[in-house]
Amino acid sequence: MPESDDALLITLDRESRTPLAVQLADALRAAAAAGQLRAGDRLPSTRTLASHLKVSRTVTAAAYDQLLAEGWIVGKHGSGTYVTTAPPGSSPVPADRSRADAPEQDVVSLELGRPWVGGLDRAAWRRAWRSAADSDPLVRHHPAGLPEYREAVAEHLLRHRGLTIRGGLATEAVLATGGTSAAVAELAVSVFRPGDTVAVEEPGYQRAVEALRAAGVQVLPAPLDRDGILVDQIPSGIRAVYCSPAHQYPLGSRLPAARRVALVERARREGWLIIEDDYDGELRYDVAPLPLLAALAPDVVVHLGTTSKILTPTLGAGWLVAPPEVAGTLLAYRERTGTGPAPAGQRVLVELARNGDLGRHLRRLRRELSERRVLVVETLRSAGIPVLGDDAGSHVVVLLPSVEKERAAVRQATRLGVRMDGLERHHTGPSRWHGVAVGYTACSRDQLISVLPPLIDLLTT
Structure with a gap:
């Protein structure tokens, strides 16, 4: 609801024996019940509302105090008073699209692949957006991405992933993307052709699978063991193989050096x-990561990265480093179709990098997630629950004996108010691996601590 006084449409009966403050509180509840007020709406100040209703400020303050005591409005220092939830008996109001992604209250997310947005320095975040907005509006399309963004990515890859961009300037070798899924979708329609076959790790990233299939590309499963993709079992006659060697998605292994060479x-x-x-390759806590495949074999490797896991999907920004013929084909496709990643998120990342805020965030991120991983692993193992996954990333995996056990664990977690991923949904075909992925980034540390005991109970029953 806007702060407009007229939007409230409140009438007080001065002849009634019911105190005006009680009438006002009742009227605000009724406005919520009718859908006129919704969770997250800002209420007028007590002074503004008193002036509008032509009553003493004591009346409006008393009404607000009552509703604050009931817990469905909250005062935020320096910001105002907000509706937190509709009162009991309110009619359900259809959620508008802008609220569709808001997390439900009291639901703890242990979902796979979520970033730690609570660790973002909000002052740095706002500063980066303001600085990005100071740039002049673009007058032409940049199909490869903004040059300054590509330079920032090249510096990031050198500092945090040990990848030296070869073959000329970074602005010639790095392409901006909308993220890894978007990059796969573009490769599927530009580099590959309908009927081409691509092998994908099984279990693996199903959004990549669907992006390939949407372009008419056939997908074949490439089996894994606990160390990652089995190179000798990758199907023959393929056009490409899609894999996550730094931190296999979702099992969490690191592909050994010998297999990288064989691949x-x-x-x-x-x-x-x-x-x-390389969706979360920056998140390693034990030793330095093995060299990227793109560093080992730039002639045959298309390297993908994203800001979604280290920052937030809000930016919609990622990158691609590819052999010249692949990059050229993709650029030609963008030129023909007028498509390409949006530049706003690119500008924000440039500002974060320029001010040193990106590097500071990554150091803070690694420190926090390393501690959270230790907490999760030690708690589970002390309860006799084995944990799968390298000392990296934002989740661990607990294997279970059957798909039925996995489904039961996910259902029970849901009943407890916990969102958790099973491995079944990460398969292209029938499940070969059974278990649950336990993410430790989307929730607060207090939530994580509180949810581990019931999680242990459901995994051991």
Whole structure:
């Protein structure tokens, strides 16, 4: 609801024996019941409302105090008074699209792949957006991405992933994308052709699978063991293989060096591409990560990265480093279709990097998530629950003996107010791996601590 006084449409009966403050509180409840007030709406100040209703400010303050005591409005220092939830008996109001992604109250998310947005320095975040807005509006399309963004990404890859961009300026070798899923979708319609076959890790990232299938590309499963993709079991006759060697999604393993070499050798021998999804490669807590496949074999590797896991999906910004012929084909597609990633998020990342805020955030992120991972792993293992996954990323995996056990665990977690991912949904075909992924980034640390005991109970029953 806007702060407009007229929007309230409140009438007080001065002849009634019911105190005016009680009438006002009742009227505000009725406004919520009718859908006139919704959770998140800002109420007028007590002074403004008193002036509008032509009553003493004591009346409006008393009404607000009552509603604050009941818990359905809250005062925020320096900001105002807000509706937190509709009072009991309110009619349900259809959620508008702008609220569709808001987390429900009292639901703890242990979902896979969520970022730690609570760790963002909000002052730095606002500063970056303001600085980005100071740039002049664009007058032409930048199909490869903004040059300053591509330079910032090249510096980021060098500092945090050890990748030296070869073959010229960073603005010639790095392409902006809308994220890893968007990059796969673009590759599917520009580099690949309907009927081409791409092997994808099984279990693996199903959004990539669906992006490929939407373009008419056939997807074949590439099986894994606990160390990652089994190179000798990748199907023959493929156009490419999609994998996440730094931190396998969702099992969490790191592909050993010998397999990386074998994967590259087979790709060169059989003439296919390797799509390396480095979705959270910056999040490593034990030792330095192994070199990227893109550093080992830039001639056959398409490297993908994203800001969604280290910052937030709000930016819609990612990157791609590819062999020249692949990058050229993708750029030609963007030129023909007038498509490409939105520049707003690119500008914000440039400002975060320029001011050093990106580096500070990554240091803070690694420190916090490392501590959270230790908490989760030690708590589960002390209860006799084995944990799968490298010392990296934002989740661990607990294997279960059957898909039925997995489904039961997910259902029970939902009843407890906990969102958790099962491994079944990460398969293209029938489940080969059964268990749950326990994410530790989307919730607060207090929520994480409080939810671990009931989680242990449901995993051990």
